[in-house]
Amino acid sequence: xxxxxxxxxxxxxxxxxxxxxxxxxxxxxxxxxxxxxxxxxxxxxxxxxxxxxxxxxxxxxxxxxxxxxxxxxxxxxxxxxxxxxxxxxxxxxxxxxxxxxxxxxxxxxxxxxxxxxxxxxxxxxxxxxxxxxxxxxxxxxxxxxxxxxxxxxxxxxxxxxxxxxxxxxxxxxxxxxxxxxxxxxxxxxxxxxxxxxxxxxxxxxxxxxxxxxxxxxxxxxxxxxxxxxxxxxxxxxxxxxxxxxxxxxxxxxxxxxxxxxxxxxxxxxxxxxxxxxxxxxxxxxxxxxx
Amino acid sequence: xxxxxxxxxxxxxxxxxxxxxxxxxxxxxxxxxxxxxxxxxxxxxxxxxxxxxxxxxxxxxxxxxxxxxxxxxxxxxxxxxxxxxxxxxxxxxxxxxxxxxxxxxxxxxxxxxxxxxxxxxxxxxxxxxxxxxxxxxxxxxxxxxxxxxxxxxxxxxxxxxxxxxxxxxxxxxxxxxxxxxxxxxxxxxxxxxxxxxxxxxxxxxxxxxxxxxxxxxxxxxxxxxxxxxxxxxxxxxxxxxxxxxxxxxxxxxxxxxxxxxxxxxxxxxxxxxxxxxxxxxxxxxxxxxxxxxxxxxxxxxxxxxxxxxxxxxxxxxxxxxxxxx
Numbered sequence: 097x098x099x100x101x102x103x104x105x106x107x108x109x110x111x112x113x114x115x116x117x118x119x120x121x122x123x124x125x126x127x128x129x130x131x132x133x134x135x136x137x138x139x140x141x142x143x144x145x146x147x148x149x150x151x152x153x154x155x156x157x158x159x160x161x162x163x164x165x166x167x168x169x170x171x172x173x174x175x176x177x178x179x180x181x182x183x184x185x186x187x188x189x190x191x192x193x194x195x196x197x198x199x200x201x202x203x204x205x206x207x208x209x210x211x212x213x214x215x216x217x218x219x220x221x222x223x224x225x226x227x228x229x230x231x232x233x234x235x236x237x238x239x240x241x242x243x244x245x246x247x248x249x250x251x252x253x254x255x256x257x258x259x260x261x262x263x264x265x266x267x268x269x270x271x272x273x274x275x276x277x278x279x280x281x282x283x284x285x286x287x288x289x290x291x292x293x294x295x296x297x298x299x300x301x302x303x304x305x306x307x308x309x310x311x312x313x314x315x316x317x318x319x320x321x322x323x324x325x326x327x328x329x330x331x332x333x334x335x336x337x338x339x340x341x342x343x344x345x346x347x348x349x350x351x352x353x354x355x356x357x358x359x360x361x362x363x364x365x366x367x368x369x370x371x372x373x374x375x376x377x378x379x380x381x382x383x384x385x386x
Numbered sequence: 387x388x389x390x391x392x393x394x395x396x397x398x399x400x401x402x403x404x405x406x407x408x409x410x411x412x413x414x415x416x417x418x419x420x421x422x423x424x425x426x427x428x429x430x431x432x433x434x435x436x437x438x439x440x441x442x443x444x445x446x447x448x449x450x451x452x453x454x455x456x457x458x459x460x461x462x463x464x465x466x467x468x469x470x471x472x473x474x475x476x477x478x479x480x481x482x483x484x485x486x487x488x489x490x491x492x493x494x495x496x497x498x499x500x501x502x503x504x505x506x507x508x509x510x511x512x513x514x515x516x517x518x519x520x521x522x523x524x525x526x527x528x529x530x531x532x533x534x535x536x537x538x539x540x541x542x543x544x545x546x547x548x549x550x551x552x553x554x555x556x557x558x559x560x561x562x563x564x565x566x567x568x569x570x571x572x573x574x575x576x577x578x579x580x581x582x583x584x585x586x587x588x589x590x591x592x593x594x595x596x597x598x599x600x601x602x603x604x605x606x607x608x609x610x611x612x613x614x615x616x617x618x619x620x621x622x623x624x625x626x627x628x629x630x631x632x633x634x635x636x637x638x639x640x641x642x643x644x645x646x647x648x649x650x651x652x653x654x655x656x657x658x659x660x661x662x663x664x665x666x667x668x669x670x671x672x673x674x675x676x677x678x679x680x681x682x683x684x685x686x687x688x689x690x691x692x693x694x695x696x697x698x699x700x701x702x703x704x705x706x707x708x709x710x711x
Contacts, residue, residue, distance in 0.1 A: 132500040184688040190444050191687055193500050194640060197446070198687065201633060201680035208673030312673070316629065320511065323504055358519050365512045372505045373495045 103232035104349045110238035112345020113245035114304050118318060119325035119337040120249055121296030127332025128269045128289045131181075131189070134196035137319025138203035139294055143169055143301035144310035145211065151218050151305075158218070158302045159240075165298040173294025178287040200315070207312035217309040237306035244303050248296070249338050256334070265289055269332065321348075324368040330378020339380070394698030398648045405655055409549055418545045424658045425552040426614050430631070431638030431650030432559035433606035437489075438636060439644035440572060441599045442579030443498070447506030448635035450488065450513050451604045453626030455481040455611025457517060460529040460621060465522065470540035470616065478608040485604025489597040498582070507632065514627035528622025531615065540616045552613045556651065559606050563647045566602070575599055579645070607635070630676070637679055641686050643695025652694050657682060 118140060125133045146165055150156040180199070185191035225236040256262040264285050267275040276282050325344050329336025344364065351363030371379075409421050430452055437443045458477035462468040468476070492505050517523045524530075535543040542548040566572040574595045577585040586592050615621055625631065634654075642653025660682075661675050668674065690696045 132504070180684070184684060186687075186691060188691075189499055190442070191691070193444065193503055194636075195684065195687055197633075198680045198683040201683070202677050205673035205676035205680065209671050209677065213672070320508065358515060362512055362515050365508045365515070368508045369505060369512070372497060372501055372508075373491060376495075376497070376501060 104353050105346050106232045108346040108349025110242050112342035113242040115325050115344050116338045116341025117245040117300040118322045119341050121293035122322045123326045123337040125293040129286050131192045135199040137315035138200040140297040140318050141315030143298045147301050147305045158305050162302040166295045169298035170291040170295035174287045174291035177290035215309045215311045220306050223306045235307050241303035327371045336378050392699050398698050422549050424654050425556050427634050428651040428654040429556050429559050429610040430635045431654050433603045434635040435639040435650045436603040437599045439639050441575040444503050445506040446503040447510030447632050449627050449631035450510040451481045451485050451607035452611040452631055454484045455608030456615040456621040456626050459612045459615050474612045477612050478605045481608025482601045482605040485600040489600030493593050493596050510627050514623045518623035531619040643693030646695045649693050649695045
């Protein structure tokens, strides 16, 4: 059992990188728009199906599909925010949550209707290629996912700090009215953020699918994990989401090892509840959320 | 607080009374199961409405209270051999206790808005995993009550009697809601919904009021769980604590009109009746009914922010709160 800890933890770290990527999108949306996007997991599920069908129907490799899907999901996110979420909620916080909840119910169950609850996975030749790291055998796709997640996080961070749009996004996150006064188009930037957040999901889906599966329920499983990650790292914090995701991957893998599959799921929910109660500002942040 | 009876309320009341009487006269027996189901969801919506509608504490995990009621009554009957009526009362108390616990914990640490929604959801998930993990709760199989019809066992041989039983529970729930609405407690809740800081500044013990609301909501949701258990004699973790039940709890009130007495029932009746008619028309397929519910929710949020009751009461209630900066 003890000998298993390091390999299991390393595997958890790999999963954690994907959690981090999913959480990056969510934390960006939360940090700027101050909304909790309940449909985040459902959009990830949609992205997973997109990668799956691109491979099955068109024979496109998931890694090749990534740039196309990232663009497509950026557009989807942009349109969703601008066309539905902002107009349907009348700007009220509770209504935004309900609108995203409605979207998630619609997307999840439409997927259930169209593609049934069958579990689908791709059979890729490289899915089981193992690489030895520190005595643990890790599947190649997971290592790729780990590296890619870090690169994407870095790119996002560069985009945020070095580009004009990034500056506009950060300006709005800090002081919406002030940014508006100096000529930032808030509606555009909101949609931009939502688009980037959704694009992160497409990237995560492409990295995830070689070693993972897709069912209509998978988004729901991810949404709580993503929220936990975001809360762990501090709502709106990029570095926090990254560290939180990695941490959570390890926690989940280890609690699965010690508590068994079913009960192991509780680990994440308990972390989530305890974090919300005692440190809603995140593990690493000194400032409060409210 | 005195509330003037709005003529719109009377219109809705008449519509709902006529709808409630349909099963006794014209409705085919095949629809009785659906009608009873709608009543159970209505009762759950009435429970959600106390906290979510009047108090503005939006819960995404009300299934935790519903499931606690259903599981508690089943376990007390199966494992302790307690009379169903006593078990039902105990189950309501237990569900109220669960509500108090979650409320006290969340409000003690100042969670509100989206954070409260998320933590209730997480609690429902914890309960779902726990319920499917232990032999005492039936594990993955769930719990079944043995068939033993008779008033003493709270099981009704006639489905119409069963319907009447749940109908009486819903009426009781509506009476409680009306009493809450007219009481000082209800006024406090509304004050907290509109502006918690101001309510506190006026000397309202907001923590106590909110926790009390969670307890009351828990007792009513627990009763809905009991009604479900005694009707279907079966519950499992997915039914009891699953997200679908949590969504059912909020769909009725939000669609019907949160913070109104009749809203939750109107919402549940309209949503499920139209949903069932649509199912008959297009043919049943898993998931399609929930797609429909989601679409209705979107349309209501877009065009009727005060729910269906807004059609009858006009849009004067609850001016849109200022956008959060």
